[in-house]
Amino acid sequence: MKPAEKKHIRLRIIIVGSIFSLFFTAIGAKAVYLQVFRGSWLSQKAADQYEFSCRSYGKRGTIYDTNLKELAISIDVTSIAAHPPKIKNTRAIAKQLSKILKINRKSLVRKLASNKKFVWIKRKVTPKEAGAIRKLKIAGVDFIPEHKRFYPNKTLAAQVLGFTNIDDHGLEGIEFYYNKYLQGSASNYTILKDALGRGFDADKVTGSNYSGNNLILTIDSVIEYITEKALEEAVKKFSAKSGMAIVMAPKTGAILALAHYPFFNPNAKNNFTQKIWRNRVITDAFEPGSTMKIFAAASAIETGNCSPNSIFYCENGAYKVGNHVIHDTHEHGWLSLQQIIKYSSNIGAVKFSAITGSKSLYKTLRDFGFGAKTGMDCPGETAGILAPYNQWTKVDTGAISFGQGISVSALQLISATSAIANKGVLMKPYIVQAITDQNGQLIKSFSPKKMKRVISEKTAGALATIMKSVITEGGTGVNAALEGHSVCGKTGTAQKIGEQGKYAQGKYISSFIGFLPEKMPKTVILVVIDEPEKQHYGSIVAAPVFKKIARKTFDYMNIRPKNKTDKLIVSLKGKARG
């Protein structure tokens, strides 16, 4: 080879080598840049193409009654969503979807044509709707598993249970109060997808680990049903505006039933007004009327100023206190304290309260829990209204003794009466007895809580005897008498205050509160009927409801009447077989 030729080849080699070196340097630099500086970003970008992360929420815990019957449960449902960038024929798809889901087509078109990455089409659809849409196999339409609250007993204890919103957050009642226990926690998990976009090999699936805790209530669904049925019948019979009833175990303060009428179905809460949702037993205060006389009598006896046999002149039906004239429904002359309660004499109550004095009366009423929240585990509790005794006028002491000028909640009234039934010891009312986890393991339990001794055992015994006399012949509560059981009770008929702040004509609250059996009370029952039209006396409107509830509840609880030694559960029309 000639030297010139050799030199030319070497030059070519150098040139080619330089070009290649340049290229390799550029590639190397780019590789370093991608691997070192953009490595994590690119890895994430790649992972995004074959992985997708999901966030799921655990199921809300179940609410059980005292016998572990489900009152509120969560069911699995499907929600329909869309990824608008993946949707092609927007109008045609919107037409198909709106027809199946019965939603507005124009708004759906707007949603599907939007720039958003994710839009809800319809949440918590029926299985039929979800199935129909699945069959269409539309790319970009997603099926998201969710949970929905369901109340299998529909209206049963609805105001107590409350309800949740579409995102499963408690909004009312127990659902709201115990939301942090009931609500499931959120979990994130990753699913790999193949080239066809099919998901596989989920590293974590939605499971029970994220479910919320369960609540066990003190409510007995059978007693609740008995109470609601009896209440419904009475409200309908007397064309009343509404009604409420409570059944409580006096020894523990446990609420066995808490009923409202009109009912509402939390499965279709939007069909009912907000007024009906409310747990009025807790939230509403009202003037109790003559049921308050038993607490005024408790004050009179406890302070030692009177005994059940102390006698008072009842002025033959009209008595002037200051500028006000107090009336009785029937004219009475001399009556003992016991008879004053039995015949429900307002004048008698005014007279024995005058002896007791406003300070003692106020103290006793405060001890019984009036004017303060009971602290029961339900939201929105009212404290009622009980003004300090130094603000009372002369007539106030008398009026409060027969249940005017004081506002109480139904819960306060039944708690206070339970204290009498419980030999003078006030218990804290409660509605949740335990919280368990998803596997039924106990997390927290609530035991009966003694608040304080309100009156002596002797005074409580004397009051029980007085209240028993109310149910005897001639007493106002005779309609509550239950064969075979000694019932103690008191009727109440209170005029309602109208919108102008004065007592409204023809508008009453009829009530009856009582407990049975006298010696070892098992239940305290309060019935309150608001604005009955045909009759308004507590003895006629509310006392029979008490009787009905007490009778059926005792049959259910297997508490036999005194003159019976066994019970028959049901009877059958026609001949027995087998």
Next chain:
Amino acid sequence: MSPRKTLKDIRKPNKTLLLIIFMTIFLTEFLFFTWCRVQTIGAGYEISKETKHHQDLITLKNNLKVELARLKSPERIAKIAKNQLGLITPTREQMIIIP
């Protein structure tokens, strides 16, 4: 007669044979790796399928629980007892005392 192998030829391994062995090992390993990946993906699909089946069964169980709770509702039972079976709540007189 084949030419006599020199000492150098005997000591030096056959390059082609080595290449074949190396390629065989490499291919075997490659095929094994591919088989493992395919198996993994297949198992992933199986797991997804079984998980879905499991979820479906849980859903079914939950639905049955809901149905049972609905069927046990006191209102429904009272209605059946009253209307279908003709049962009534016994009065005190109807109660039989067994000594």
